Amino acid sequence: MREISSSVTFEIERGETIPVMIAHSTRLNVEGASVWVSRSNDVEDYWVLPGSSLTLRRGERLWLSVDGDGPARVAFHGPLLAGERLRGALAALGELFGMRWRGGWRTV
Template sequence: MREISSDITFELAGGDVASVRVARSTRLVVRDGLVWVTRSDDVADYWLEPGHTLRLRRGERLWIGTEHEAARVAFEMPAHAGERAFDWFARAAARFGLHAGDGWRTV
């Protein structure tokens, strides 16, 4: 079983099943292929096509599989509020010729 705690993309060969545990709240994004997902504490199975997403809860377990062809899926962590605020500040500073966080400053 793999533990997902950061952004990661991986491939499943046709007919493969992967078991993962979600360490932090994240989002599953299907990049290529058709996959099915079974979640712990959920009676439904999910069939996802490329572009479909599924929000995942911290601590849940997943079983992800494909039937016949390979698939590629990505786990994406949401940005924390502090990171979003820093990103906004960096973009705003760049408009004025300042470069926040890169170790350089305009004089």
């Protein structure tokens, strides 16, 4: 198996505002309720509908909140960094020889 992307998913409840810093160019996908997105260096606000996505730039700051009655699930999808690919390849090679990767959880 070869992993070609990495993602982080979380849920936002109605009434919450979540600040997010984008470390690498990525894509935001929304499920559940619509999400209101305010972006740094952008005078526009965005309403991302369920099933839709928004492309994000490295270094952006976001403020996310739910635009609806229920919770929203947001997922950030982006390519793996070279170091993450190397760790994954070393873990797969180690498993071939009966060793287990004990590096802990991957941070995306």
